[in-house]
Amino acid sequence: MTVTINDVAQAAGVSKGAVSYALNGQPGVSDDTRERILRVARELGWKPNLRAKSLSSAKAFAVGLVVARDPRLLGTDPFFPAFIAGIETTLVEHEYVLVLTVAASADAEELGYRKLAADSRVDGVILTDMRVDDSRIALLKSLKIPAVTLNRPETPSPFPAVCMDDTEGIAAAVEHLVSLGHTKIGHVGGPQSYIHGRSRRLAWQNAMSKAGLEAGSFIEADFTAAGGLAATAELLRSAQRPTAIIYANDLMATAGQSYAQSLGLAVPGDLSITGYDDTELARYLNPPLTTVPADPLLWGRVAAQQLLSLLGGAPAEDIYLPSPKLVVRASTGPAPGTPNN
Amino acid sequence: MTVTINDVAQAAGVSKGAVSYALNGQPGVSDDTRERILRVARELGWKPNLRAKSLSSAKAFAVGLVVARDPRLLGTDPFFPAFIAGIETTLVEHEYVLVLTVAASADAEELGYRKLAADSRVDGVILTDMRVDDSRIALLKSLKIPAVTLNRPETPSPFPAVCMDDTEGIAAAVEHLVSLGHTKIGHVGGPQSYIHGRSRRLAWQNAMSKAGLEAGSFIEADFTAAGGLAATAELLRSAQRPTAIIYANDLMATAGQSYAQSLGLAVPGDLSITGYDDTELARYLNPPLTTVPADPLLWGRVAAQQLLSLLGGAPAEDIYLPSPKLVVRASTGPAPGTPNN
DNA sequence: AGAGTCTCCTGAACCGGTTCAGTAGAGATA
DNA sequence: TATCTCTACTGAACCGGTTCAGGAGACTCT
Numbered sequence: 001m002t003v004t005i006n007d008v009a010q011a012a013g014v015s016k017g018a019v020s021y022a023l024n025g026q027p028g029v030s031d032d033t034r035e036r037i038l039r040v041a042r043e044l045g046w047k048p049n050l051r052a053k054s055l056s057s058a059k060a061f062a063v064g065l066v067v068a069r070d071p072r073l074l075g076t077d078p079f080f081p082a083f084i085a086g087i088e089t090t091l092v093e094h095e096y097v098l099v100l101t102v103a104a105s106a107d108a109e110e111l112g113y114r115k116l117a118a119d120s121r122v123d124g125v126i127l128t129d130m131r132v133d134d135s136r137i138a139l140l141k142s143l144k145i146p147a148v149t150l151n152r153p154e155t156p157s158p159f160p161a162v163c164m165d166d167t168e169g170i171a172a173a174v175e176h177l178v179s180l181g182h183t184k185i186g187h188v189g190g191p192q193s194y195i196h197g198r199s200r201r202l203a204w205q206n207a208m209s210k211a212g213l214e215a216g217s218f219i220e221a222d223f224t225a226a227g228g229l230a231a232t233a234e235l236l237r238s239a240q241r242p243t244a245i246i247y248a249n250d251l252m253a254t255a256g257q258s259y260a261q262s263l264g265l266a267v268p269g270d271l272s273i274t275g276y277d278d279t280e281l282a283r284y285l286n287p288p289l290t291t292v293p294a295d296p297l298l299w300g301r302v303a304a305q306q307l308l309s310l311l312g313g314a315p316a317e318d319i320y321l322p323s324p325k326l327v328v329r330a331s332t333g334p335a336p337g338t339p340n341n
Numbered sequence: 342m343t344v345t346i347n348d349v350a351q352a353a354g355v356s357k358g359a360v361s362y363a364l365n366g367q368p369g370v371s372d373d374t375r376e377r378i379l380r381v382a383r384e385l386g387w388k389p390n391l392r393a394k395s396l397s398s399a400k401a402f403a404v405g406l407v408v409a410r411d412p413r414l415l416g417t418d419p420f421f422p423a424f425i426a427g428i429e430t431t432l433v434e435h436e437y438v439l440v441l442t443v444a445a446s447a448d449a450e451e452l453g454y455r456k457l458a459a460d461s462r463v464d465g466v467i468l469t470d471m472r473v474d475d476s477r478i479a480l481l482k483s484l485k486i487p488a489v490t491l492n493r494p495e496t497p498s499p500f501p502a503v504c505m506d507d508t509e510g511i512a513a514a515v516e517h518l519v520s521l522g523h524t525k526i527g528h529v530g531g532p533q534s535y536i537h538g539r540s541r542r543l544a545w546q547n548a549m550s551k552a553g554l555e556a557g558s559f560i561e562a563d564f565t566a567a568g569g570l571a572a573t574a575e576l577l578r579s580a581q582r583p584t585a586i587i588y589a590n591d592l593m594a595t596a597g598q599s600y601a602q603s604l605g606l607a608v609p610g611d612l613s614i615t616g617y618d619d620t621e622l623a624r625y626l627n628p629p630l631t632t633v634p635a636d637p638l639l640w641g642r643v644a645a646q647q648l649l650s651l652l653g654g655a656p657a658e659d660i661y662l663p664s665p666k667l668v669v670r671a672s673t674g675p676a677p678g679t680p681n682n
Numbered sequence: 683a684g685a686g687t688c689t690c691c692t693g694a695a696c697c698g699g700t701t702c703a704g705t706a707g708a709g710a711t712a
Numbered sequence: 713t714a715t716c717t718c719t720a721c722t723g724a725a726c727c728g729g730t731t732c733a734g735g736a737g738a739c740t741c742t
Contacts, residue, residue, distance in 0.1 A: 029690065074426050369721075370720065691734105709716105710715105
């Protein structure tokens with residue numbers, strides 16, 4: 001059967017304790033003995049039993065991610081799979097593992113964290129999609145689960161944050177459109193209860209006023225294609241009909257673009273469109289989408305690194321990742337009636 | 342601190358063993374005592390320690406999923422997130438948890454399974470994206486990890502399969518196009534090393550010959566937007582240029598559609614297009630995509646159920662889920678030159 | 683030489699459950 | 713009454729590690 005620490009101890013002619021010290025690099029054994037024990041362990045092909053280790057060290061060697069999202073819409077969000085892949089690249093190097101939970105409702109989300117805590121399934125968690133007044137911070141504090149947040153929430157949080165500024169990309173989109181002669185630039189945002197929904201709207205707003213323009217119409221949507229379409233429809237029939245729309249993600253932008261085209265509008269001739277995310281599909285649309293590449297892979301990798309070092313006792317310090325830059329493609333063009341320079 | 346089985350035993354005035362029997366519904370204690378123990382446990386707020394349970398019962402109370410996919414392309418596949426959500430809906434009811442691993446290469450994939458096994462992180466795994474001559478079956482057999490496969494592989498497999506027939510939907514797409522007057526119907530398939538890549542091609546081929554038509558051009562692509570575009574380009578400049586293309590997934594179909602439109606072709610006027618998956622975006626494209634809805638949520642739910650009952654000792658029996666039906670939208674229309682009836 | 687210190691190692695407790703062999707006591711049987 | 717059987721329970725071993733108190737022996741110091 002499997003070889004245990006007892007077998008190694010017996011074969012090396014020492015006690016269990018000595019073996020444990022030797023294998024963990026702890027003091028308490030002489031160099032000779034240590035070497036002998038290590039050799040015997042190698043010869044016997046000993047592998048520590050993770051479950052026993054877990055029990056005695058009270059650690060899970062796993063980190064958790066609770067994804068709160070309507071399961072039917074989950075597939076549309078390109079962020080999570082890549083983000084998870086990023087987390088994984090870090091975890092595999094540290095013999096950690098990712099425990100993933102999907103929660104359909106707010107209640108299920110809280111229950112998810114509570115269960116992970118109750119069963120000590122994980123040593124820490126990563127919080128995504130931070131919300132304004134996010135109740136998870138207090139929850140995790142009370143459950144005593146270490147955490148890392150994506151971007152720093154406005155409410156005080158004891159957890160380190162891994163930040164990637166999305167305002168710069170949105171501002172660049174506004175400036176780009178302004179330079180193309182647009183003055184009526186609308187924004188289809190995500191739910192304003194999310195800090196990234198809010199920060200993108202504020203970035204748009206600030207960039208507009210910095211350009212000396214009126215803020216223009218804003219519609220709060222929900223990051224889904226259906227929401228993007230409805231918001232687009234509303235913007236296009238409004239009195240202040242924009243000549244360009246900045247969407248808070250590619251999915252809404254794509255739905256909006258298709259909708260505008262189905263009305264007979266030319267993109268970008270009649271309407272310029274920008275997205276956010278730079279999904280794989282974005283460059284293969286007709287026209288290809290001007291957008292801002294989020295880098296979920298990097299974000300996931302760094303967030304996991306940050307969490308592991310936090311678990312290792314490192315101080316909780318925020319990390320700032322480079323701000324993604326606007327990628328200009330063919331969905332943006334001169335404002336209607338502008339001389340084509 | 343946390344209350345252990347010892348505390349319960351002491352408070353109830355019985356031994357640890359008795360408490361264990363009582364709490365697990367095992368025989369060995371009288372009804373009176375059982376009830377008393379349960380009451381005391383409830384009063385003290387006792388929760389079994391999963392780690393201790395894991396150690397003594399040699400179970401992980403977790404199932405694994407190893408996703409082998411280029412991380413950068415993972416985000417484009419709407420299947421996994423929804424599939425995972427489906428798995429979760431089952432697992433939460435059984436106090437199980439999902440351990441997710443992402444592998445970029447074939448080596449990493451094998452290593453992923455080996456690690457899960459070595460550390461006994463999971464009690465079983467779910468195999469997706471079955472391949473022709475899939476090496477994972479032998480691997481898991483040798484690692485003694487129970488598994489469930491999505492669809493039955495052609496090579497003998499001891500593991501139960503959860504099957505969802507995709508040939509019916511493809512055949513329906515062919516029939517639909519034939520009824521619209523199309524005779525040159527191409528197919529952009531997935532890698533033929535995947536059984537679902539192959540079965541969809543065969544379904545297209547069989548349906549064509551059943552309709553008395555030549556099979557037409559087939560191009561093996563890779564399920565990505567880039568691959569879909571390249572394949573479409575090749576089909577459109579071929580001598581046997583098709584008037585309709587059946588794609589093996591929505592992502593390729595979307596890229597193909599955009600590409601055709603960028604060439605000035607009308608969809609479906611000049612070219613009809615069908616996809617597979619029915620992603621959220623499909624209905625919001627211009628034109629909305631005719632496609633076949635895979636039901637990853639259901640598939641995940643049932644696969645997890647099947648795995649759990651396998652772990653519970655149930656015999657390994659295949660399960661057949663209802664075949665998804667073609668959803669006709671506006672990306673398909675009469676063949677060019679056909680009188681519009 | 684005797685006391686003190688240091689290194690190296692042992693044995694046992696511990697983490698918190700499960701499980702098994704064994705026993706006390708009640709009830710049935712002869 | 714002696715024997716057998718059955719139920720209800722106990723105590724301890726066990727899962728496979730970690731950790732701690734303490735002891736043996738070598739070495740230093742006075």
